[in-house]
Amino acid sequence: MGRLFLISLEGKIYSCKHCQAHLALSHDIVSKSFHCRHGKAYLFDKIVNVTAGNKEERMMLTGLHTVSDIFCVGCGSNIGWKYVSAHEKNQKYKEGKFVLERFKLAGPDGNRYWITHDTHLGGSDDDDS
Ligand SMILES: [Zn+2]
Helix, strand or coil: CCCCCCCCCCCCEEEECCCCCEEEEHHHEEEEEEEECCEEEEEECCCCCEEEEEEEEEEECCEEEEEEEEEECCCCCEEEEEEEEECCHHHHHHCCCEEEEHHHEEECCECCHHHHCCCCCCCCCCCCC
16 A cells, blocks of 8 residues: 555644554544444544545444544554445534544543543444434
């Protein structure tokens, strides 16, 4: 897939927990109230250093969505997914945006997340309540 070329960000950075590739900035967070199988997930307006997998239809709490899994270009980890399109009108704001699973990120506030996070067991893939 060619030469590995990582984009560097400046500011409050969320990076890949495994390889420290920069992924997103905290001011690009649209919502912190998403959930995935593993706990919290954040919705970002834009992210860098990722590649998207194949599109697929996925049924979530908020309806049917076309999504692509996204992968860190540094280490190939699956770190979240992209909303390609939403079938429900009131979910259209998510189109073109990205969800990153919080536990796969190193955040600007260090590792405090590991101590304070509350995992929602039996949670859904997607809940923007
Ligand atoms: Zn990585």
